[in-house]
Amino acid sequence: MLNESTVAVLEQTGAAEPEKRIRDRSATERAILKAAKNLLAEEGFQNFGINAVARRAGCDKQLIYRYYGGLDGLVEAIGADLGNWVKDRIPEDTGGMFLLTYGDLMERLSLLFLEALRDDPLMRRIVAWEISENTEQVRRLSEARSKALGLWLDRMRGSLTPPKGIDTAAVNALIFASIQHLVLSAAAGGQCAGLVLKNGKDWEKAAGALKRLVRGVYG
Amino acid sequence: MLNESTVAVLEQTGAAEPEKRIRDRSATERAILKAAKNLLAEEGFQNFGINAVARRAGCDKQLIYRYYGGLDGLVEAIGADLGNWVKDRIPEDTGGMFLLTYGDLMERLSLLFLEALRDDPLMRRIVAWEISENTEQVRRLSEARSKALGLWLDRMRGSLTPPKGIDTAAVNALIFASIQHLVLSAAAGGQCAGLVLKNGKDWEKAAGALKRLVRGVYG
DNA sequence: CCGGTCTGTCACCAATCGGTGAGTAACAGC
DNA sequence: GCTGTTACTCACCGATTGGTGACAGACCGG
Numbered sequence: 129m130l131n132e133s134t135v136a137v138l139e140q141t142g143a144a145e146p147e148k149r150i151r152d153r154s155a156t157e158r159a160i161l162k163a164a165k166n167l168l169a170e171e172g173f174q175n176f177g178i179n180a181v182a183r184r185a186g187c188d189k190q191l192i193y194r195y196y197g198g199l200d201g202l203v204e205a206i207g208a209d210l211g212n213w214v215k216d217r218i219p220e221d222t223g224g225m226f227l228l229t230y231g232d233l234m235e236r237l238s239l240l241f242l243e244a245l246r247d248d249p250l251m252r253r254i255v256a257w258e259i260s261e262n263t264e265q266v267r268r269l270s271e272a273r274s275k276a277l278g279l280w281l282d283r284m285r286g287s288l289t290p291p292k293g294i295d296t297a298a299v300n301a302l303i304f305a306s307i308q309h310l311v312l313s314a315a316a317g318g319q320c321a322g323l324v325l326k327n328g329k330d331w332e333k334a335a336g337a338l339k340r341l342v343r344g345v346y347g
Numbered sequence: 348m349l350n351e352s353t354v355a356v357l358e359q360t361g362a363a364e365p366e367k368r369i370r371d372r373s374a375t376e377r378a379i380l381k382a383a384k385n386l387l388a389e390e391g392f393q394n395f396g397i398n399a400v401a402r403r404a405g406c407d408k409q410l411i412y413r414y415y416g417g418l419d420g421l422v423e424a425i426g427a428d429l430g431n432w433v434k435d436r437i438p439e440d441t442g443g444m445f446l447l448t449y450g451d452l453m454e455r456l457s458l459l460f461l462e463a464l465r466d467d468p469l470m471r472r473i474v475a476w477e478i479s480e481n482t483e484q485v486r487r488l489s490e491a492r493s494k495a496l497g498l499w500l501d502r503m504r505g506s507l508t509p510p511k512g513i514d515t516a517a518v519n520a521l522i523f524a525s526i527q528h529l530v531l532s533a534a535a536g537g538q539c540a541g542l543v544l545k546n547g548k549d550w551e552k553a554a555g556a557l558k559r560l561v562r563g564v565y566g
Numbered sequence: 567c568c569g570g571t572c573t574g575t576c577a578c579c580a581a582t583c584g585g586t587g588a589g590t591a592a593c594a595g596c
Numbered sequence: 597g598c599t600g601t602t603a604c605t606c607a608c609c610g611a612t613t614g615g616t617g618a619c620a621g622a623c624c625g626g
Contacts, residue, residue: 151573151622172479174393178614188575193615259531260391260475267536274541298556301542305532306525312478313524317486322493323520337517344563370592370603397584407605412585572623582613593602 157195160185164202165209169250173257203265207272213251214280217244230290231346237284238303238342239335245311246331252315255308277304291346299345306341310334376414379404383421384428388469392476422484426491432470433499436463449509450565456503457522457561458554464530465550471534474527496523510565518564525560529553 163185168176178199182189196202218240227233245251251273258270281300290296314325324330382404387395397418401408415421437459446452464470470492477489500519509515533544543549 153573156573174480177612179612189614190576190616191574194573199614256475256479259528259535260479261393262535270536274538278541294559295552295556297542298552299559301540302525302529302553302556302560304540305528306521309478309524309528309531310521312528316478316481317489319493321520321523322497323516333514333517334521337514337521340513340518341521341560341564344565345560346563372603375603396582398582408584409586409606410604413603418584568626570624570626573621575618575620577616577618579616580614583611584609586607586609588605588607590605591603594600596597596599 153195156185156187156191160187160192160195160202161205165206165250168206168253172253173260200265204268207269210254210269210272211276213248213273214276217248217251218280227288229347230285230288230296231343233285233288234300234303234346235339235342237281238307238338241304242307242311242335242338245308246315249315252312256312256316294345303338303342307338372414375404375406375410379406379411379414379421380424384425384469387425387472391472392479419484423487426488429473429488429491430495432467432492433495436467436470437499446507448566449504449507449515450562452504452507453519453522453565454558454561456500457526457557460523461526461530461554461557464527465534468534471531475531475535513564522557522561526557 160181164176164181167181167184171180176199178189178192181199181202182192185192192198192202196205225232225236227236245255254269254273257266258273310320310325313320318324318326323334325334379400383395383400386400386403390399395418397408397411400418400421401411404411411417411421415424444451444455446455464474473488473492476485477492529539529544532539537543537545542553544553
């Protein structure tokens, strides 16, 4: 599977004939998983298939069937990583701020989520996948993602009490929906509903509007 | 191309052998366009191809090349219809309400847009397509759609002046983004960010949250 | 050393894809 | 009636897809 050592050997000898690969199952498994994630992140779910993954991993597709039980298992393995997404991509601390009110919290979380999503092409593709297809594959991914997100939200909320008289579940769903669609739309076409989103200045305006929206409803 | 008259004939005679089709170019063109729209609405853009459209239209794919210049032209023809979407799917009147403030207006438009999108599977697929791919095809569709939406917004605004000190373009983009993502996510998996969206009651809660969001920022 | 298991490769399958060139049947004008 | 155009069908192309069975070589326990 063309792992680093093999490449090194090839470069040293300059040999064109197929040097034997290293027999290392776990390394191959990791290479396949990595290839799958990169492929999904870069090319999207349109051309995400057994052949494409095997090609990118530099190994035979048979190994994907053997080690992951096919594409479904591979997707599931990707989903398993998703549980750590929040921990990996979103800073834990509050940025030195004191979050006194629920509004403080939601403003902070919204902006964090916006940035994290903007910086993670794989997660963007997965979100786009979720709203485009409804297969078992995608449903599993979606479940893992929303579960992780929910846990994060709960954990960050801590002992802060949500405001009375507001359906925070519905409102928060709308807020996060707006962030996701904004980021996805921008990533796809550089704009969202006519609003250009390309350079940093554009995103500052969007972040400002997001703050206003959150503050408007949560004070 | 199995237009209505042919089907009628087949049903009358019960003949299985290929009764000759009626030679009617414009009817065939319409049948192809209709088939394409239905296919896209029902199956999504995943399996949207020349072969599938021709199969559904009941004619040879060659005709699609001849009459529309291929899939691109066909998609463009679909996009041409999009200009009339607002007019066809969204009621003109204000529902007997008096829209005195910008907040009144945006609340009304948001709810109208939410319902219209919820009722139109084709438009949902197109929106999902927009954020999943970035081909020339999709870009054209996207352009037509956002243009029509912008015109509608302008027209409905009338002489109402937007509030000072608020970046209405950015805020409205976020509001419409939230609506789109909510509806798409619900259509795909029956929920959005953990918020279940299946029966009418669920949607009433969502609409209430949307009102709150709009009123929060626009008063 | 021998036999079996593990890792990886290869060749092949039917099905489908987008695309094209040739052919056929119905019609219109003369 | 004959001719040319229009509407339409069919057969085929190469490429790619997901999927499988057979095989080769490295490794390990005996």
